[in-house]
Amino acid sequence: MNDLGHNTDPIESPFNTIPLVPLLLVLVIAAVELTLTAAANGWIGGAQGVGWRASAFGEFQFYPEVMTEIFERGRGSHDYWKRFVTYPFVHGSLTHAVWASVLVLALGKFVGETFSPIAFLILFFTSSVFGAVIYGILSWQNTQLIGAYPGVYGLIGAYTYLMWLALERMGDNQLKAFQLIGILLGIMLVYFMLFGSSPTWIAEVSGFLIGLFTAPLLAPGGWSAFLNRIRKRA
Template identity: 45%
Template sequence: MSSPDTQAPLNPLPPVVVALFLVILGVEATFFLGSRGLVGGPMAVGWRTAAIQDYGYNADVFRWMLQNNVWPLEHLQRFLTFPFIHGTFTHALFAGVMLLALGKFVGEVFAQWAVLALFLLSGIAGALIFTLFAGAQPWVIGAFPGVYGLIGGFTYLMWLKLGQMGEQQYRAFTLIGVLMGLQLVFGLLFGANSTWIAEVAGFGAGFILSIFLAPGGWRRIHQRIRRN
């Protein structure tokens, strides 16, 4: 037994979650310093807009690639770069806080590589599903689709836990229900855009991916296949 005096008061954050947060923070700090004229000179004021144009996900660009069967790397990379570009400091702040909170919980159960895969693949899935419904606003930026994927992982873990305890498993979906309710309220008050589609799709992808990425996931699948 370890002495209470030698234990940290808080469990450390998973390294991969810290790394993702630092990338978001670093990009946002660069935009902030540039907008204040502290780095980059006069052109730095437009760094955020230029980054959205060059690294944000655009549904129209993907449709063009699909129709012409042309897949330039400069556009494919958008699937991996858009989660780190945000529209405002507040946007980045809320995404970063949720990333730390959900990433800590999921990262205490999942392997480090699995957390990264969950975040990135959920973001990609969210962008692809968004493409099917995108209207006049074709852009997706920010970490929220990936963060909602982590919420999907959190929900899956809670679903398993409630099942093991013999309790009603639908309660695992309380968090996503509350978040969707808040989305609806803010949409009615301030107007909504279609990027919520990417977030909901990210959640769904995260839940499904967690079946395979969670510890023992493949073993549980094999057992069910054998039983059937």
């Protein structure tokens, strides 16, 4: 503090408080979306830039027919396999990408401070990949799946698990850990009632369940710590 009584401590950037892995994921999402948005507005790419988003969908989106091509017709080409991990980085609009980025950063700060960087990546991509797999199996429409939301819901699953542990330590009602997913499912239900249903919710709910049940394996201490907690409660 200087002679005038003003605090001269440096202002810490908010990005310094966010773990590296979720920050990198958001930077990739932002780079892709800003490129597609700029092209759609004619700022880059010239006349052909207007079609870049549609081309990105065709190249990177996941859709249920991929499962048919790989597992029923035996056409497991690189073009099909890559879609399980590329679709989270392509979004339908700037707003779609912004909301995904905000959620990854918010949840990434909480989950990423507990999980190791590798565990965080495994959690995000496991939720994304198997969310797509379950969606491909159960969907009744060949609707495209794009966006980071199945992975985000996987992070919500991990957040729920961590909250469950925290509430247990405090001796509070552990069902409170499911408040966030309950609110989101309620919003989803209202949205479906107003605008109609899309089967992509299957991937998101599946992502949550996968995140919830893989979190004990990926959290510090892994499976052994989880079993020890079960034994103590038995």
